[in-house]
Amino acid sequence: xxxxxxxxxxxxxxxxxxxxxxxxxxxxxxxxxxxxxxxxxxxxxxxxxxxxxxxxxxxxxxxxxxxxxxxxxxxxxxxxxxxxxxxxxxxxxxxxxxxxxxxxxxxxxxxxxxxxxxxxxxxxxxxxxxxxxxxxxxxxxxxxxxxxxxxxxxxxxxxxxxxxxxxxxxxxxxxxxxxxxxxxxxxxxxxxxxxxxxxxxxxxxxxxxxxxxxxxxxxxxxxxxxxxxxxxxxxxxxxxxxxxxxxxxxxxxxxxxxxxxxxxxxxxxxxxxxxxxxxxxxxxxxxxxxxxxxxxxxxxxxxxxxxxxxxxxxxxxxxxxxxxxxxxxxxxxxxxxxxxxxxxxxxxxxxxxxxxxxxxxxxxxxxxxxxxxxxxxxxxxxxxxxxxxxxxxxxxxxxxxxxxxxxxxxxxxxxxxxxxxxxxxxxxxxxxxxxxxxxxxxxxxxxxxxxxxxxxxxxxxxxxxxxxxxxxxxxxxxxxxxxxxxxxxxxxxxxxxxxxxxxxxxxxxxxxxxxxxxxxxxxxxxxxxxxxxxxxx
Amino acid sequence: xxxxxxxxxxxxxxxxxxxxxxxxxxxxxxxxxxxxxxxxxxxxxxxxxxxxxxxxxxxxxxxxxxxxxxxxxxxxxxxxxxxxxxxxxxxxxxxxxxxxxxxxxxxxxxxxxxxxxxxxxxxxxxxxxxxxxxxxxxxxxxxxxxxxxxxxxxxxxxxxxxxxxxxxxxxxxxxxxxxxxxxxxxxxxxxxxxxxxxxxxxxxxxxxxxxxxxxxxxxxxxxxxxxxxxxxxxxxxxxxxxxxxxxxxxxxxxxxxxxxxxxxxxxxxxxxxxxxxxxxxxxxxxxxxxxxxxxxxxxxxxxxxxxxxxxxxxxxxxxxxxxxxxxxxxxxxxxxxxxxxx
Numbered sequence: 046x047x048x049x050x051x052x053x054x055x056x057x058x059x060x061x062x063x064x065x066x067x068x069x070x071x072x073x074x075x076x077x078x079x080x081x082x083x084x085x086x087x088x089x090x091x092x093x094x095x096x097x098x099x100x101x102x103x104x105x106x107x108x109x110x111x112x113x114x115x116x117x118x119x120x121x122x123x124x125x126x127x128x129x130x131x132x133x134x135x136x137x138x139x140x141x142x143x144x145x146x147x148x149x150x151x152x153x154x155x156x157x158x159x160x161x162x163x164x165x166x167x168x169x170x171x172x173x174x175x176x177x178x179x180x181x182x183x184x185x186x187x188x189x190x191x192x193x194x195x196x197x198x199x200x201x202x203x204x205x206x207x208x209x210x211x212x213x214x215x216x217x218x219x220x221x222x223x224x225x226x227x228x229x230x231x232x233x234x235x236x237x238x239x240x241x242x243x244x245x246x247x248x249x250x251x252x253x254x255x256x257x258x259x260x261x262x263x264x265x266x267x268x269x270x271x272x273x274x275x276x277x278x279x280x281x282x283x284x285x286x287x288x289x290x291x292x293x294x295x296x297x298x299x300x301x302x303x304x305x306x307x308x309x310x311x312x313x314x315x316x317x318x319x320x321x322x323x324x325x326x327x328x329x330x331x332x333x334x335x336x337x338x339x340x341x342x343x344x345x346x347x348x349x350x351x352x353x354x355x356x357x358x359x360x361x362x363x364x365x366x367x368x369x370x371x372x373x374x375x376x377x378x379x380x381x382x383x384x385x386x387x388x389x390x391x392x393x394x395x396x397x398x399x400x401x402x403x404x405x406x407x408x409x410x411x412x413x414x415x416x417x418x419x420x421x422x423x424x425x426x427x428x429x430x431x432x433x434x435x436x437x438x439x440x441x442x443x444x445x446x447x448x449x450x451x452x453x454x455x456x457x458x459x460x461x462x463x464x465x466x467x468x469x470x471x472x473x474x475x476x477x478x479x480x481x482x483x484x485x486x487x488x489x490x491x492x493x494x495x496x497x498x499x500x501x502x503x504x505x506x507x508x509x510x511x512x513x514x515x516x517x518x519x520x521x522x523x524x525x526x527x528x529x530x531x532x533x534x535x536x537x538x539x540x541x542x543x544x545x546x547x548x549x550x551x552x553x554x555x556x557x558x559x560x561x562x563x564x565x566x567x568x569x570x571x572x573x574x575x576x577x578x579x580x581x582x
Numbered sequence: 583x584x585x586x587x588x589x590x591x592x593x594x595x596x597x598x599x600x601x602x603x604x605x606x607x608x609x610x611x612x613x614x615x616x617x618x619x620x621x622x623x624x625x626x627x628x629x630x631x632x633x634x635x636x637x638x639x640x641x642x643x644x645x646x647x648x649x650x651x652x653x654x655x656x657x658x659x660x661x662x663x664x665x666x667x668x669x670x671x672x673x674x675x676x677x678x679x680x681x682x683x684x685x686x687x688x689x690x691x692x693x694x695x696x697x698x699x700x701x702x703x704x705x706x707x708x709x710x711x712x713x714x715x716x717x718x719x720x721x722x723x724x725x726x727x728x729x730x731x732x733x734x735x736x737x738x739x740x741x742x743x744x745x746x747x748x749x750x751x752x753x754x755x756x757x758x759x760x761x762x763x764x765x766x767x768x769x770x771x772x773x774x775x776x777x778x779x780x781x782x783x784x785x786x787x788x789x790x791x792x793x794x795x796x797x798x799x800x801x802x803x804x805x806x807x808x809x810x811x812x813x814x815x816x817x818x819x820x821x822x823x824x825x826x827x828x829x830x831x832x833x834x835x836x837x838x839x840x841x842x843x844x845x846x847x848x849x850x851x852x853x854x855x856x857x858x859x860x861x862x863x864x865x866x867x868x869x870x871x872x873x874x875x876x877x878x879x880x881x882x883x884x885x886x887x888x889x890x891x892x893x894x895x896x897x898x899x900x901x902x903x904x905x906x907x908x909x910x911x912x913x914x915x916x917x918x919x920x921x922x923x924x
Contacts (some may be wrong), residue, residue, distance in 0.1 A: 254751060255788075258783070260923050272653060350821075369623070526645045529643065536644075540620065545811045545815050546817060546818020
């Protein structure tokens with residue numbers, strides 16, 4: 046009986062994430078690429094290869110993603126260290142607050158940034174940020190700061206700080222201790238989250254178009270241009286293949302680096318990285334400027350009414366304006382429901398997949414790790430169009446189903462869960478499991494009582510992101526049909542911004558602020574749920 | 583138990599729907615799906631009126647901007663996502679027709695449509711609304727008087743004043759390029775002159791209107807927007823105002839006409855046709871001005887006062903044949919990129 050259930054558990058662990066990935070990602074993507082490259086696929090590639098514009102695009106896509114990732118890590122790593130040192134409640138609050146930028150619609154953030162450039166004279170004259178690559182990099186750091194701070198911070202606070210203490214006692218300088226002791230131990234989480242930042246920058250769309258201006262293009266914007274503006278599916282598919290190959294290569298490299306020599310953690314203890322006051326002060330200042338200034342601009346705009354300040358824009362959200370099929374408050378509710386469902390799907394599928402990535406056979410590990418990260422680096426057009434042509438026959442005509450929206454959101458949320466849970470699971474000291482086994486615990490029980498509670502620490506980080514991803518409508522949903530009466534908050538916001546008039550613009554800003562508050566509250570709630578569990582490790 | 587009851591209810595509902603679809607004579611109980619771009623709005627009251635009148639229930643699915651909607655319809659041709667499409671415009675029309683997206687349907691209400699809007703003699707699509715894309719200016723900010731012609735935009739007196747959207751990524755951007763192609767003898771020279779006069783380009787309308795135009799705190803006094811934008815500025819002003827702060831350069835307008843069509847491959851052609859008829863009744867047509875800020879195609883539709891007062895329409899807008907647009911668009915846009923962005 047015991048073996049039957051444990052075999053069943055093993056099958057479910059593999060089959061659920063496997064089927065999800067196959068059905069909602071691999072099958073659609075293969076279908077759309079097959080259709081696009083079907084007739085004259087090779088011609089499409091040779092056309093691309095001979096185009097100077099495409100070469101420039103690929104080069105720009107890669108280097109801006111590399112630089113964005115490097116800057117983000119440099120800016121966010123000290124903050125992650127500080128977060129790791131905070132007490133439980135404060136740490137949760139900071140981790141919830143830094144998630145806010147992540148969820149904001151690009152068009153709103155771009156507006157806020159440009160407002161800032163304008164105010165500080167960076168819009169004209171000698172220093173001009175508008176429509177430059179600097180604006181793109183700045184925005185990527187703004188959006189991805191949370192990825193590093195949350196994932197690395199959480200992992201860091203689980204590291205045993207006594208090693209650093211010993212190194213310091215033995216005479217190592219702070220920098221030496223950090224570089225030679227802390228940094229190598231952070232590597233798994235750092236690599237996992239850097240890979241996510243890279244993928245997000247690599248597939249960046251709105252930031253490049255709006256802040257980078259019409260002269261810059263990435264592989265992602267070119268796929269859109271071919272597929273949507275030109276209805277040239279074969280060029281779009283060829284471009285999508287280029288994107289997939291690049292992303293696959295990156296994931297394989299980081300996975301290899303990540304798996305090398307993981308450092309074990311027995312018992313989580315507050316990390317004791319010594320931080321000088323000056324460093325702390327400087328970092329907080331950078332974070333405040335970087336994250337706070339655009340958000341402050343947004344909040345200010347949401348409460349300006351003509352020449353005065355007031356809450357009129359917020360009050361107006363309860364009533365339907367003609368531009369929307371329902372009041373904006375209904376849209377907020379719809380978004381919340383979708384986000385809860387998407388987060389649940391991403392948590393279950395992602396958690397099971399993480400177990401496979403850590404404990405599965407070699408091939409399973411590879412396939413799951415690659416397959417479940419890939420959606421993050423795949424163009425929204427590829428996934429969206431793929432779903433339209435693949436899932437179009439009964440019993441799987443999901444194209445206009447309610448479920449397709451949370452499923453598409455979960456597809457982007459799952460990599461966050463996997464990349465947050467796997468480093469934590471890998472870091473479990475094998476002796477802990479062995480001890481449990483020696484004491485007579487069945488493998489299933491070992492997993493339940495050791496892997497699950499420790500894995501939860503990673504899960505709350507990933508689930509917080511999955512929620513934010515859904516609330517911010519990342520990825521494929523812009524290319525999937527949706528019921529007009531199930532309007533979501535970001536879509537409502539775009540529509541409000543689509544017609545001139547100060548009222549509508551003010552309401553859009555108010556809506557953005559509410560989305561920020563919602564994501565912070567939700568992340569705080571998810572993380573608090575974990576704290577009641579913490580004692581079990 | 584509750585879940586089982588729910589499931590049974592769904593099964594019964596599905597059965598009823600299938601049964602209803604099998605019976606072509608009666609529309610009562612039929613349900614149809616309308617595909618539309620993100621800007622399409624129809625009030626719940628109007629939908630309820632349609633259902634009460636015909637017995638047909640309507641579900642609306644939105645698919646992003648017009649380009650996304652048309653591309654996705656082409657992708658799913660033969661097994662369409664819905665029964666009716668709303669919102670394909672004259673810049674995309676030929677692409678949709680070439681892909682055989684639509685079944686012919688001649689609406690019973692077509693007779694009431696303004697002259698010049700019905701572009702398809704085979705009635706595969708039916709005009710529903712129209713509007714003009716034109717250069718707008720901020721009255722108090724134009725340096726040397728309001729512009730009155732396209733030539734004024736290349737006048738050095740207006741240097742650094744105009745912001746336009748890229749036709750590669752923006753629908754009004756493409757419309758304005760088409761306007762210049764239709765209006766000027768040598769459009770490539772015209773754009774070379776605009777570049778020399780410091781024209782600024784953004785990827786999308788929001789970034790142009792709110793990022794660089796005076797309306798959002800920018801420093802440019804002229805922007806490519808819609809002829810109805812001044813009316814929206816009044817209607818959605820933070821504090822009540824009598825006259826719009828913006829005006830429209832009527833010499834620069836390109837006319838956009840939006841159509842609806844019955845999607846080929848639908849099982850509900852009769853219901854789809856009934857919905858197109860409804861789109862051309864005063865009940866829906868009179869909602870159009872304030873919900874989508876365009877003009878109703880139906881001549882008899884009454885316009886709301888705010889619209890009559892402040893929305894403008896060019897007397898002789900620029901137009902190009904949809905077939906000509908489709909045949910040349912990619913080449914025109916590529917050439918534009920070379921002149922303006924390189």
